[in-house]
Amino acid sequence: MNPVLLGLYKYVDDMIDAAGRLRDSGYEVSILSPIPLGHEIEEALGEPKNHIRYFTFAGAICGFFFGIIFTLGTAAMYVLPRGGRPIFSATPTLLISYETSILIGVFFTLIGFFLMARLPYYKKRVYDPEVNVDSFGLLVDGIREDKYGEVERVLKEHGAKEVKRLEKE
Amino acid sequence: MGSDRTIEQIPYEDVNADVVRTMTETGRLYYIFLFLSMAGVVVLWGLPWAYQIYTGQGVTGLQTPAFWGIYLANFIFWIGISHSGTLLSAILFITQTPWRRSIYRSAEAMTFFSVMTASIFVFVHMGRPWNFYWTVPYPNQRGLWLNFMSPLMFDVFAISTYATSSMIFLYFGSIPDLAAVRDRVKGWRKEVYTVLSLGWRGTDAEWHWLTKAYTFFAVFIIPLAVSVHSIVSWDFALSKVPGLSKTIFAPYFVVGAIYSGSAGIVTLMIFLRRGLKIEKYITKTHFDKLGMLLVVMSLIWSYINVVEVFTGWYADTSFETESLRYRMFTPPFSYMYWLMIFTNTVMPLFLIFRKVRRSMAPALIISLGINVGMWIERYLIIATSLPRKFHPYMWNDYIPSLVEISITLGSFCFFTMMFLMFVKLWPSVSIYEVKEDIGIPFRTKKGHH
Numbered sequence: 001m002n003p004v005l006l007g008l009y010k011y012v013d014d015m016i017d018a019a020g021r022l023r024d025s026g027y028e029v030s031i032l033s034p035i036p037l038g039h040e041i042e043e044a045l046g047e048p049k050n051h052i053r054y055f056t057f058a059g060a061i062c063g064f065f066f067g068i069i070f071t072l073g074t075a076a077m078y079v080l081p082r083g084g085r086p087i088f089s090a091t092p093t094l095l096i097s098y099e100t101s102i103l104i105g106v107f108f109t110l111i112g113f114f115l116m117a118r119l120p121y122y123k124k125r126v127y128d129p130e131v132n133v134d135s136f137g138l139l140v141d142g143i144r145e146d147k148y149g150e151v152e153r154v155l156k157e158h159g160a161k162e163v164k165r166l167e168k169e
Numbered sequence: 170m171g172s173d174r175t176i177e178q179i180p181y182e183d184v185n186a187d188v189v190r191t192m193t194e195t196g197r198l199y200y201i202f203l204f205l206s207m208a209g210v211v212v213l214w215g216l217p218w219a220y221q222i223y224t225g226q227g228v229t230g231l232q233t234p235a236f237w238g239i240y241l242a243n244f245i246f247w248i249g250i251s252h253s254g255t256l257l258s259a260i261l262f263i264t265q266t267p268w269r270r271s272i273y274r275s276a277e278a279m280t281f282f283s284v285m286t287a288s289i290f291v292f293v294h295m296g297r298p299w300n301f302y303w304t305v306p307y308p309n310q311r312g313l314w315l316n317f318m319s320p321l322m323f324d325v326f327a328i329s330t331y332a333t334s335s336m337i338f339l340y341f342g343s344i345p346d347l348a349a350v351r352d353r354v355k356g357w358r359k360e361v362y363t364v365l366s367l368g369w370r371g372t373d374a375e376w377h378w379l380t381k382a383y384t385f386f387a388v389f390i391i392p393l394a395v396s397v398h399s400i401v402s403w404d405f406a407l408s409k410v411p412g413l414s415k416t417i418f419a420p421y422f423v424v425g426a427i428y429s430g431s432a433g434i435v436t437l438m439i440f441l442r443r444g445l446k447i448e449k450y451i452t453k454t455h456f457d458k459l460g461m462l463l464v465v466m467s468l469i470w471s472y473i474n475v476v477e478v479f480t481g482w483y484a485d486t487s488f489e490t491e492s493l494r495y496r497m498f499t500p501p502f503s504y505m506y507w508l509m510i511f512t513n514t515v516m517p518l519f520l521i522f523r524k525v526r527r528s529m530a531p532a533l534i535i536s537l538g539i540n541v542g543m544w545i546e547r548y549l550i551i552a553t554s555l556p557r558k559f560h561p562y563m564w565n566d567y568i569p570s571l572v573e574i575s576i577t578l579g580s581f582c583f584f585t586m587m588f589l590m591f592v593k594l595w596p597s598v599s600i601y602e603v604k605e606d607i608g609i610p611f612r613t614k615k616g617h618h
Contacts, residue, residue, distance in 0.1 A: 011612040034181060034349070035604045036376040048377050056385045071317045078314035085318065092317045095400070096326055102393045103330040106337055106386060113341075113382040117375045120367035127370045129352035132345075134181035139372075159612065 032137035059108025067097030214579025247287035253430025254280030412554030460526030
């Protein structure tokens with residue numbers, strides 16, 4: 001498997017310029033950074049879709065119906081007459097459903113995150129601890145053997161303080 | 170760079186180093202406090218509780234007609250303290266408030282530990298804690314099923330949902346920082362943080378999904394936190410007891426919870442910044458903003474108190490009048506009541522002055538005073554209502570026993586112990602959000618920051 005190139009930058013705008021240029025040339029680029037760069041990346045590389053909302057919505061709906069079935073089902077299976085009060089009561093049913101909507105919504109959101117971000121992942125991957133401190137990394141993949149020099153030159157032209165050739169797993 | 174920054178310009182590298190330092194370098198004073206808090210947990214909490222379990226609930230001051238006492242006052246107090254951490258963090262996240270960034274992690278931890286402390290009081294109050302499983306919702310051979318019409322059952326669901334969601338919120342927001350710690354430590358710590366950080370690398374995709382999911386968590390947390398303290402208030406307000414059956418209790422409890430929680434954050438941050446030497450991250454600007462919040466919450470809380478007294482007086486029923494008289498003009502409760510008014514309505518007015526908000530000693534005194542007042546508020550709600558129900562021949566003052574007072578003090582030791590352990594095991598200041606506050610480095614000025 002061909003190695004990847006990792007350009008380390010001090011400035012975000014330098015890295016984003018390089019990312020845009022290399023992506024337009026057909027390379028696979030991804031960014032490693034110590035902080036979220038939402039707006040900055042979206043402007044340069046386009047806004048990714050937000051699939052997690054479907055998980056959240058599905059979780060909240062499941063939780064709501066779970067709460068309804070749980071409370072009404074309990075009342076139906078184990079009838080507890082309480083001095084003229086209704087066996088099936090709307091207020092506590094909705095209250096419990098409100099809580100279970102949130103609880104299961106939170107769980108589904110968490111699962112959605114794990115699936116979309118592909119975490120947890122404990123095998124070795126291309127990484128440099130500097131990108132969790134004060135450097136912004138531009139990872140370039142899909143480079144042909146004869147193009148490494150050219151990509152490296154582009155990365156440096158845009159201000160990379162260091163370019164590393166790293167083996168993919 | 171951001172114009173709304175709350176901290177000075179610090180190199181990114183220093184942020185990582187400083188936060189990891191707070192976890193790995195430990196002074197003697199830390200161990201002394203940890204030992205004292207652990208000793209407090211054993212002596213003030215563990216032993217009296219064991220004695221209570223062995224001897225029975227008779228060692229408490231609980232007797233006819235009041236079987237709810239100081240334990241439940243503590244339960245409400247600690248649930249209240251828990252409120253501002255996660256709730257405030259979520260609100261300030263949604264509104265993109267910059268001064269949230271340095272303080273929210275510890276505030277969220279405060280939430281989690283105070284929910285833990287509060288939950289333990291349910292067991293202490295129970296008398297026979299080994300029978301707790303009777304309340305767990307599952308079919309069983311005894312044919313005992315849950316009564317979902319009971320507000321106590323609402324409580325079980327609300328608080329367990331809040332505790333679970335707060336824990337996830339705290340952990341989830343910490344993942345990038347756990348990875349940052351992983352990269353700097355060695356030995357057993359490296360192994361632990363490697364597992365906890367889930368293989369985080371900080372790719373654009375990971376950040377994208379983290380930010381989106383975190384927003385949804387924050388959106389869930391806000392109505393959840395409001396519902397939790399409303400439901401806690403209904404434990405009382407859905408009864409017919411004078412002094413408890415009040416329609417204003419839900420907003421009163423929610424406001425009181427945010428108020429006491431915010432004061433708890435101020436107290437905690439003063440000790441944290443000094444103890445961990447992180448004054449450059451938790452700055453006077455943070456106390457300035459928190460002070461303003463306390464003034465606002467104090468005014469709302471005071472207004473609700475006036476409304477409660479006014480509507481009780483205006484209703485002019487003998488039960489309500491007696492309830493107010495007992496609370497406001499009968500010693501020893503009257504002393505506590507007027508002390509509460511002083512600490513929660515009068516003292517916070519000094520926070521109107523910027524100089525007071527930005528001075529640590531006055532801020533500490535006022536925030537501690539507010540929490541003393543808020544504890545008294547919860548105590549008075551219980552201690553002046555149930556012993557004074559409709560029939561005077563049933564009246565009987567509730568005086569907590571030494572066992573109850575000791576366990577109450579022990580709960581503060583427990584909370585302190587948990588928090589002291591937290592600051593050594595978890596990054597108590599968010600590394601990546603502090604960096605966001607410092608600003609994103611651009612060569613040109615075309616960026617957002």
